[in-house]
Amino acid sequence: MTDANRTLFERAQLVIPGGVNSPVRAFGSVGGTPYFVDRSDGPYVWDADGRRYIDYVQSYGPGILGHAHPVVLEAISVAASRGTSFGAPTEAEVVMAEMVVERISGLESVRFVSSGTEATMSAIRLARGATGRPGIVKFAGCYHGHGDALLAAGGSGVANQGLTGCDGVTAGAVADTIVAPYNVVPELDETVAAVIVEPVAANMGLVAPAPGFLEGLRTACDASGSLLIFDEVITGFRLARGGAAERFGVTPDLWCFGKVIGGGLPVGAFGGRWNVMEHLAPLGGVYQGGTLSGNPLAMAAGRATLELLDDGAFDRLTATAARLADGLATAFNDAGLDAVLPRVGSLLGCFFGDVAPTDFDEAKVLADNGIYPKVFHALLDRGVALAPGAYEALFPSLAHSDEVIDETISIAVEAAAAVVAGLG
Known part of the structure; x- marks a missing residue:
């Protein structure tokens, strides 16, 4: 170099x-x-x-869209000229939420955050609050951000560093995390709040879902009363207009998004059915918040990006x-x-x-x-x-x-x- x-x-x-x-x-x-x-x-x-x-x-x-797309840059410039952060709701958040709900079949409500990690952490907390259960099932090699409960057997940077775990993550933090092999449908019981999965595993190189795997997860979650979470931080608005759920014909209970929906700016989102999302504060008892959640620059960049993705x-x-x-x-x-x-x-x-x-x-x-x-x-x-x-x-x-x-x-x-x- x-x-x-x-x-x-x-x-x-x-x-x-x-x-x-x-x-x-x-x-x-x-x-x-x-x-x-x-x-x-x-x-x-x-x-x-x-x-x-x-x-x-x-x-x-x-x-x-590629780097520095002129339409996205113009949208950011216009938004920035009006201010970069307000700590108050904006029309841009509403428009962006409407666009996500319109594109993702089965998703009825969405909350914006500032990263994919925040999205998955919040979705896990919401699943636990909505079900009253503690357990989480994830799959070896899937990476769901750097939240403590989800670092077990993680892919992406965790695997690239050759780490089998993460110092500072206590036994208690992962006590309710169960790790299963990818492409194997695990047995679920009444203690499992949610199963979180990358519908296409893109953090261990690339591993495609085997035929019947995602369908099997949907069936297993329905039988146990657990929620199915698709981590579409990578696949969302990339594999299809409606993401992996559209491509594979399997509808989860909750989705996590990031990356594409920010147009290159820091953003994340999680959403799902109303009867799950209504457990979030201020409607329900599951707290989640953030100073820069739904910030106007990311909303503008995300809107411009999605409008170009027909x-x-x-x-x-x-x-x-x-x-x-x-x-x-x-x-x-x-x-x-x-x-x-x-x-x-x-x-x-x-x-x-x-x-x-x-x-x-x-x-x-x-x-x-x-x-x-x-x-x-x-x-x-x-x-x-x-x-x-x-x-x-x-x-x-x-x-x-x-x-x-x-x-x-x-x-x-x-x-x-x-x-x-x-x-x-």
Whole structure:
């Protein structure tokens, strides 16, 4: 990595733990010095030395339109000119809530927060309050933010750091958390308040739901009186206009959202049926609040983003992801690198092995075999940025044209050849 990035990283480490504000950004699992982004546009980012990268991180999901979309920037500018935060309700919150409710079949009420972590923490508290039960079931490799009760067997940054747990999370905090294997329907009893799941597991690379898995969770929750929570922080408004629930035809009791609905600004949301949401204060006894919840800048950016995401946009995005997945798989395998790139809609993962994983244990074998860091750096050196961790998904955007995808594939051919030569 070049001098300006290295200098910034050295400065950052003096004043920020590890030099970053989210662990995966430190390049700990791939090695080397992180690049520091100076600016962005569409499918590209430029680092502190002015070097351009084709970016498939896209802020880990929010950049569905590509970076710095002019319509979104204009919406933010107009909103900012009226003030950045009021601590009072605004029409923008109402409009955004109406848009979410209209798009998500079965969701009748929504509450905005400032992050995906807040959304999942609040949904868990709400489920416990609504059912009067303590237990939570989650799945190994699914990441639901950094709330204590949900860090058990987490994917994403937890897995990238090689952590089996998290210091500071007490036994009491996870005493009511049950961890099950992904793609296995667990047995539920009357102590389980909720089952929370990523409908597509996008924090252990990418693991698709097996046929019948989501349907089985719905049936099991109905039988036990437990609530089913879809964590759609990644999949929401990305897989379809109505998210994963629309794509798979399974309706949960509660949803969690983030990323896309903020247009690149900090935001989260959770929502569901009225007979569950009415337990929230000020209507009910489950407290949740936040100074910046529903802030006008995020609401403006989110509205502008959703207005651009019609059905045609999702079709185009899916086609882009398919072109990328097929091209990378061919580039890697033709070079002699066994690779699988599982894809669900516009989300894809990148594993180096023979068969796509179906759960966290299988994903770990492929993610930890030492190939991904080599491919990551070979691509980065040639101007293509993937996430600096094998447990993250790739996020092509609507700004990634066929020409950009084809350039990526050509670079991947060169990178794969270099990796194979180095392995030899």
